[in-house]
Amino acid sequence: MSAEDKFIEMIKKNEGVIYKITTVYARNGEDQKDLYQEIVAQLWTAFEKFRGEAKVSTWIYRIALNTAITRLRKETKRNSISIDQAVLAYTQNSDPVWEDKIKLLYHHIGLLNDLEKGIILLFLEDKSYEEIAAITGLSPSNVGTRLSRIRQKLRTRILKKTK
Amino acid sequence: MKSIWSDMSDQVDNNQQLTDENIRRMIQEQYKQKANRIIIPEIIGSLICFGFAGIFLFNFNQLGDWMNMGAGALAIIFLISLPLFSLVKMNRWSRKINITENTYQQTIVDFTKVKRNFAKMKRYSYGLGIGSIFIILPPMAKIWKDVNVFTNPDIWYKVPFGLLGIIVFVFLTMRFYGSSIHQIDEMLQDLEEDNGMV
Numbered sequence: 323m324s325a326e327d328k329f330i331e332m333i334k335k336n337e338g339v340i341y342k343i344t345t346v347y348a349r350n351g352e353d354q355k356d357l358y359q360e361i362v363a364q365l366w367t368a369f370e371k372f373r374g375e376a377k378v379s380t381w382i383y384r385i386a387l388n389t390a391i392t393r394l395r396k397e398t399k400r401n402s403i404s405i406d407q408a409v410l411a412y413t414q415n416s417d418p419v420w421e422d423k424i425k426l427l428y429h430h431i432g433l434l435n436d437l438e439k440g441i442i443l444l445f446l447e448d449k450s451y452e453e454i455a456a457i458t459g460l461s462p463s464n465v466g467t468r469l470s471r472i473r474q475k476l477r478t479r480i481l482k483k484t485k
Numbered sequence: 486m487k488s489i490w491s492d493m494s495d496q497v498d499n500n501q502q503l504t505d506e507n508i509r510r511m512i513q514e515q516y517k518q519k520a521n522r523i524i525i526p527e528i529i530g531s532l533i534c535f536g537f538a539g540i541f542l543f544n545f546n547q548l549g550d551w552m553n554m555g556a557g558a559l560a561i562i563f564l565i566s567l568p569l570f571s572l573v574k575m576n577r578w579s580r581k582i583n584i585t586e587n588t589y590q591q592t593i594v595d596f597t598k599v600k601r602n603f604a605k606m607k608r609y610s611y612g613l614g615i616g617s618i619f620i621i622l623p624p625m626a627k628i629w630k631d632v633n634v635f636t637n638p639d640i641w642y643k644v645p646f647g648l649l650g651i652i653v654f655v656f657l658t659m660r661f662y663g664s665s666i667h668q669i670d671e672m673l674q675d676l677e678e679d680n681g682m683v
Contacts, residue, residue, distance in 0.1 A: 330508045338497040362511040368585035388584040388592040423489050435672075440589050446490040459588025476486065 329369050333362060336382050339447070343383075346431055346443055347390035357390060364389045376456070383444065384457045391436045430479050438472045445469055527575060531568035537621075538564035544628045552635045557624035563617055571606060578602055594673065601669040608663060611655045618648065 323331075333340070340361050348354035364385055372381060431442055437458070444454045451462040451469075458465065538561045548554045578599040582592060626632040 326509070326512070329512075330505050333508050334501060334503055334505075337501060337503045338494065341497055342494070359511045362508060364584055366512045371585070384589060385585055387589045388582075388587060391589075391593060392582055392584060392596045420489070420492070424493050427486060427489055436593050437590060446487060447494070448491075457589055459590035473486075 325369065329366060332369075332378060332382075333365070336379065339379065339382055340386055342447070343386045343390055343443065345428060346439055357393065360393060361386045361389045377453075380453060380457055383447075383449075387440050387443075387457070391440075426480060430476055433479070434472065434475070438468070438475075441465065441468055442472050442476070445473075527568075527571060531572055534564040534568045540628070541624050547631075548624055548627050549633065550635070553623050553627050553633065556620055557627075560617075560621045560624050563620055567610065567613070571610065574606065575603065597669055597673050601666055601673070604666045604669065608659050608666070611659055615648075615652060615655055 340358060344354045344357045344361070348357045365382065368381075368385055376384075431439060434442065440458060441454060441460075444457060449457070451465045454460070454465045454469075455462045460468070541557050541561050541564070545554070545557060548557045582595045582599065584592065587595065623634045626634050
């Protein structure tokens with residue numbers, strides 16, 4: 323199996339992770355497509371040097387999050403390949419209440435600063451404090467402290483909004 | 486919160502959309518993205534400056550006396566060196582961010598520093614912009630209108646009106662970048678102190 327084939331297999335196994343990160347960090351549909359593409363490109367660049375020192379998912383999260391926050395956002399439309407909107411329509415749920423809840427959650431996560439966004443995203447993805455610490459570079463105790471502050475912030479804002 | 490996210494995650498993870506072809510095309514796209522690393526307006530602005538420097542150089546003989554030639558030489562140096570300095574700096578800063586090796590927090594810190602340096606540079610360059618009017622105006626007036634501003638002081642009476650508008654604009658812009666820099670510094674301090682990086 324060539325390196326490219328292995329990479330493709332890895333991306334297909336983890337495409338949901340990349341999708342969720344782009345949904346939190348992108349401003350709109352076009353931005354999300356651009357970011358998705360950029361993350362895949364960065365992962366490919368790093369793939370040659372990856373020797374399995376960390377778990378694949380940890381490695382992907384770290385690079386994807388780094389890419390998401392360092393993009394030089396362009397006002398003009400860039401050359402992005404035409405990923406159909408359908409490709410990014412990963413979730414199809416006919417329950418409007420559920421849809422509203424998800425949109426509300428995404429909206430409020432989007433209002434957090436970059437570091438908080440990353441931490442809460444990893445927490446929601448069921449990463450342990452140690453894994454979050456490994457990806458973010460914070461200490462596990464710092465992760466715990468920040469996480470409780472972030473959760474309190476989100477809780478307060480979401481409750482305020484729903485009232 | 487976790488249960489909503491978990492429901493959504495289950496759907497996402499079970500709903501594979503990417504094809505091999507999509508991924509191959511994304512990989513190929515990376516080579517085109519490298520050209521976009523430097524901010525486009527900075528490149529365009531630099532090209533305009535180089536264009537004017539070229540015009541002054543090409544028409545240097547028309548400047549006549551030593552005062553206009555001196556101003557012309559200064560203008561050429563100014564119009565070439567400042568944009569080059571800015572482009573080189575920005576390129577160097579963007580390369581400092583190691584996306585593939587850094588932790589998430591280190592990337593935020595590095596990128597925040599780049600934004601701060603960029604804001605500082607923009608602030609000073611706007612300030613320098615006012616001073617550049619006095620360097621660029623003499624050779625420009627001589628080449629375009631054959632007017633020697635050093636022997637024909639009448640033209641300077643017209644300058645203050647335009648200059649006033651520019652000064653106000655530059656003052657407001659410098660204030661904007663000043664407050665951006667302050668916010669960035671606060672953010673950096675929070676990141677670095679909290680994790681013992683200071």
